[in-house]
Amino acid sequence: MRLLKVDTIIEAENKLKKHFEGLEWRTLEIPLHQSVGRYIAEDIYSRENLPGFNRSVVDGYAVRSRETLGAGEASPVFFDLTDSVEMGEIWQGELEEGYATYVATGGMVPKGADSVVMIEHTEKLDDHIIAIHRSVANLEGVMSYDEDISQDQLLYKKGHRIRPVDIGVLAAIGASVVLVFDQPLVSIISTGDEIVSIIEEPIPGKVRDVNSFALAALVQETGCLLGGVYLIEDKAKKLEETLKEALTRSDLLLVSGGSSQGHKDFTEEVINALGKPGVITHGLALKPGKPTILGVIEDTHCSCSARKTLVAGLPGHPVAAIGVYHLLIEPFIRKTFFKCHEEPVQVKGVLMENLAAGEGRETLITVRLEKAKKVYSVYPIHGKSGAVSQLLSGDGYMLIPAGQEGLLEGSVVDVILF
Amino acid sequence: MRLLKVDTIIEAENKLKKHFEGLEWRTLEIPLHQSVGRYIAEDIYSRENLPGFNRSVVDGYAVRSRETLGAGEASPVFFDLTDSVEMGEIWQGELEEGYATYVATGGMVPKGADSVVMIEHTEKLDDHIIAIHRSVANLEGVMSYDEDISQDQLLYKKGHRIRPVDIGVLAAIGASVVLVFDQPLVSIISTGDEIVSIIEEPIPGKVRDVNSFALAALVQETGCLLGGVYLIEDKAKKLEETLKEALTRSDLLLVSGGSSQGHKDFTEEVINALGKPGVITHGLALKPGKPTILGVIEDTHCSCSARKTLVAGLPGHPVAAIGVYHLLIEPFIRKTFFKCHEEPVQVKGVLMENLAAGEGRETLITVRLEKAKKVYSVYPIHGKSGAVSQLLSGDGYMLIPAGQEGLLEGSVVDVILF
Numbered sequence: 001m002r003l004l005k006v007d008t009i010i011e012a013e014n015k016l017k018k019h020f021e022g023l024e025w026r027t028l029e030i031p032l033h034q035s036v037g038r039y040i041a042e043d044i045y046s047r048e049n050l051p052g053f054n055r056s057v058v059d060g061y062a063v064r065s066r067e068t069l070g071a072g073e074a075s076p077v078f079f080d081l082t083d084s085v086e087m088g089e090i091w092q093g094e095l096e097e098g099y100a101t102y103v104a105t106g107g108m109v110p111k112g113a114d115s116v117v118m119i120e121h122t123e124k125l126d127d128h129i130i131a132i133h134r135s136v137a138n139l140e141g142v143m144s145y146d147e148d149i150s151q152d153q154l155l156y157k158k159g160h161r162i163r164p165v166d167i168g169v170l171a172a173i174g175a176s177v178v179l180v181f182d183q184p185l186v187s188i189i190s191t192g193d194e195i196v197s198i199i200e201e202p203i204p205g206k207v208r209d210v211n212s213f214a215l216a217a218l219v220q221e222t223g224c225l226l227g228g229v230y231l232i233e234d235k236a237k238k239l240e241e242t243l244k245e246a247l248t249r250s251d252l253l254l255v256s257g258g259s260s261q262g263h264k265d266f267t268e269e270v271i272n273a274l275g276k277p278g279v280i281t282h283g284l285a286l287k288p289g290k291p292t293i294l295g296v297i298e299d300t301h302c303s304c305s306a307r308k309t310l311v312a313g314l315p316g317h318p319v320a321a322i323g324v325y326h327l328l329i330e331p332f333i334r335k336t337f338f339k340c341h342e343e344p345v346q347v348k349g350v351l352m353e354n355l356a357a358g359e360g361r362e363t364l365i366t367v368r369l370e371k372a373k374k375v376y377s378v379y380p381i382h383g384k385s386g387a388v389s390q391l392l393s394g395d396g397y398m399l400i401p402a403g404q405e406g407l408l409e410g411s412v413v414d415v416i417l418f
Numbered sequence: 419m420r421l422l423k424v425d426t427i428i429e430a431e432n433k434l435k436k437h438f439e440g441l442e443w444r445t446l447e448i449p450l451h452q453s454v455g456r457y458i459a460e461d462i463y464s465r466e467n468l469p470g471f472n473r474s475v476v477d478g479y480a481v482r483s484r485e486t487l488g489a490g491e492a493s494p495v496f497f498d499l500t501d502s503v504e505m506g507e508i509w510q511g512e513l514e515e516g517y518a519t520y521v522a523t524g525g526m527v528p529k530g531a532d533s534v535v536m537i538e539h540t541e542k543l544d545d546h547i548i549a550i551h552r553s554v555a556n557l558e559g560v561m562s563y564d565e566d567i568s569q570d571q572l573l574y575k576k577g578h579r580i581r582p583v584d585i586g587v588l589a590a591i592g593a594s595v596v597l598v599f600d601q602p603l604v605s606i607i608s609t610g611d612e613i614v615s616i617i618e619e620p621i622p623g624k625v626r627d628v629n630s631f632a633l634a635a636l637v638q639e640t641g642c643l644l645g646g647v648y649l650i651e652d653k654a655k656k657l658e659e660t661l662k663e664a665l666t667r668s669d670l671l672l673v674s675g676g677s678s679q680g681h682k683d684f685t686e687e688v689i690n691a692l693g694k695p696g697v698i699t700h701g702l703a704l705k706p707g708k709p710t711i712l713g714v715i716e717d718t719h720c721s722c723s724a725r726k727t728l729v730a731g732l733p734g735h736p737v738a739a740i741g742v743y744h745l746l747i748e749p750f751i752r753k754t755f756f757k758c759h760e761e762p763v764q765v766k767g768v769l770m771e772n773l774a775a776g777e778g779r780e781t782l783i784t785v786r787l788e789k790a791k792k793v794y795s796v797y798p799i800h801g802k803s804g805a806v807s808q809l810l811s812g813d814g815y816m817l818i819p820a821g822q823e824g825l826l827e828g829s830v831v832d833v834i835l836f
Binding site for chain 1: 450451454468469470471473475503504505506507508509523524525526561565566567573574581582583584585586587588589590591592593594610611612613616617618619620621622623624625626627628629631632634635636638639652734736740761763765766787789792793794801802803804805806807809810812813830835836
């Protein structure tokens with residue numbers, strides 16, 4: 001029996017980083033309206049000033065602010081009125097001294113004017129004269145032409161994942177197409193002699209294929225395309241054939257492990273046989289999640305560029321497989337393919353009971369959140385290893401670091417949402 | 419000038435609830451693997467027990483636990499070994515007294531045995547005899563046949579939005595198709611004489627159409643299908659024609675308001691002309707977000723069922739339009755069409771400065787989150803009304819309730835993520 005050192009999450013991450021650093025990933029231009037959830041592939045700078053003209057942010061009268069000096073409720077300043085222009089039209093020429101003109105919210109403030117007095121502080125005496133009851137400062141009621149966004153301003157960094165609100169910002173600067181990273185093709189291989197397809201009625205001893213479904217949903221949520229999904233028996237030869245086939249048509253392979261005796265050993269052998277450098281991580285110092293294997297296959301047939309593929313063997317237990325996906329595989333995909341270094345927002349909460357940690361390993365605990373007065377209450381979900389019901393009632397995970405013996409009730413903890 | 423009372427968010431919600439209560443919405447069955455993000459349309463109960471058989475959760479030897487009584491490091495108990503069955507196979511018959519058999523993680527525990535001793539606490543003396551060095555309790559190392567999920571257990575309530583992890587749970591119980599709510603068709607009408615298409619170069623005075631793009635992305639994120647997107651000039655006749663056309667082919671209409679004089683009045687008139695009951699909310703006590711109009715049109719031509727459509731007039735300013743969408747329209751869609759009453763997880767944080775509130779109105783403030791030691795720091799983003807740059811650097815919103823004059827630095831606040 002070989003005794004191989006397991007890696008901490010950080011160690012495994014560093015190994016992956018070393019192997020995949022500098023990987024250049026395909027980009028493509030897509031229409032703005034189809035880009036939600038995609039990752040931007042270049043720094044985006046504004047090509048223009050926004051609003052592009054001095055725009056009124058109130059309904060009121062455009063004036064020269066210094067001419068309103070001293071105006072008040074009891075001491076109005078009077079202005080001659082000149083015709084206003086329609087919304088969306090250009091104000092030709094310059095507003096003359098002593099004149100005011102009506103501008104609606106969003107309308108253009110005429111040249112010469114530098115502020116807009118809200119209609120509430122004015123009194124139209126007749127068609128030609130307006131009384132202004134309040135003095136205004138320079139730029140009051142006005143958004144100046146480059147105040148919102150200025151030309152050449154950095155808007156988004158490469159790797160940013162496009163949110164619905166970003167679509168609004170990108171529309172505002174006229175980015176009708178966006179350069180984004182292509183979606184890597186991820187294939188999933190579910191192995192296990194006890195695994196049957198979900199449409200089958202499992203006889204005693206068999207269980208349905210949970211992992212390939214959950215992992216398929218997760219990789220798509222991360223922003224990948226689903227390649228092949230293979231459900232195979234837990235035999236070295238079958239695994240080798242399937243991995244070889246899947247390698248030719250995938251950018252990443254996830255193997256969801258069988259539980260048969262010797263499975264881990266032959267999976268490592270099969271991965272090593274596929275190419276160099278082969279297996280780089282023989283297990284994780286994570287509970288649950290220990291039987292995780294990371295292999296890297298460099299394609300030497302293709303001389304044009306060194307194409308490397310990660311083959312990740314995940315634990316057979318759904319909770320462990322999904323946990324390792326969230327902790328290790330998803331960040332890998334985001335960083336390697338999408339150059340995204342944004343940290344997902346985590347939820348803070350107060351731990352509602354004492355928790356013991358796994359000996360010398362990081363411990364991943366499924367938790368349920370409950371809204372309390374100030375912060376969330378975090379309830380650990382207890383359940384035997386392999387229980388899918390943890391996913392049912394859980395909202396996410398928390399981690400106990402390896403160095404800690406446990407966490408006390410009342411500790412503030414981070415929850416990684418499912 | 420008519421002075422109409424504006425509604426608080428709660429008042430507007432209650433009006434919507436009154437008008438749309440009991441609306442029955444279409445459902446359909448879709449394949450499990452396409453169901454992420456969809457809303458379940460019926461309570462889902464498990465049709466079977468899980469795991470369905472007594473399953474080992476460790477690699478070890480299945481025994482009768484009472485026969486291990488007194489076993490210890492220095493005082494092993496000896497068992498006869500009998501052949502193990504392959505993973506996924508049925509253990510026929512019953513394990514005889516005094517016997518043990520090897521079971522791998524995930525394997526079936528034979529009838530007769532009630533626990534599995536981890537391999538670490540055993541010593542195989544030869545092919546026929548095993549020494550057990552630890553006593554085990556009933557069900558130790560075993561997940562019993564209905565321990566994870568039991569038959570007829572309620573798994574998901576109607577209205578639950580399917581997460582990637584739920585796909586795993588549903589696969590486990592063999593739910594290869596899921597009954598979900600249909601996706602309502604939402605059409606968006608962007609009005610304004612100053613608005614140009616995003617592919618146009620706006621001349622001074624004009625701005626690009628931000629709202630229809632942002633709203634289209636948002637309604638799809640909520641789970642709707644995008645119907646028509648109309649960009650029209652701010653004229654009553656044009657608006658009426660467009661709304662009439664869109665009404666025939668949409669389940670919800672969003673009108674993103676123009677800023678021209680009289681726009682609000684004629685929008686209300688047009689909505690009232692479309693049918694009864696017409697406008698139910700003439701404005702919101704929300705800053706920004708006041709120029710929000712809610713109208714309800716009941717289709718009386720169709721005698722089979724009372725089809726009601728919400729026509730929501732949103733403010734022209736993107737930040738206000740998106741804020742009202744998040745606060746009012748999205749919850750309406752989730753509750754009315756999808757019967758979803760789950761509250762989205764909010765992020766708590768500590769406010770980093772004093773904030774004044776709008777007079778007598780709820781105040782919506784765009785904020786940026788920064789990770790701090792214990793909880794997030796919440797930084798309000800200041801910007802003139804109508805600035806899209808608030809969306810650029812913001813992570814979400816916070817609300818100051820109407821009764822409060824403001825919030826002090828150091829207050830713990832809820833952030834609704836974009």
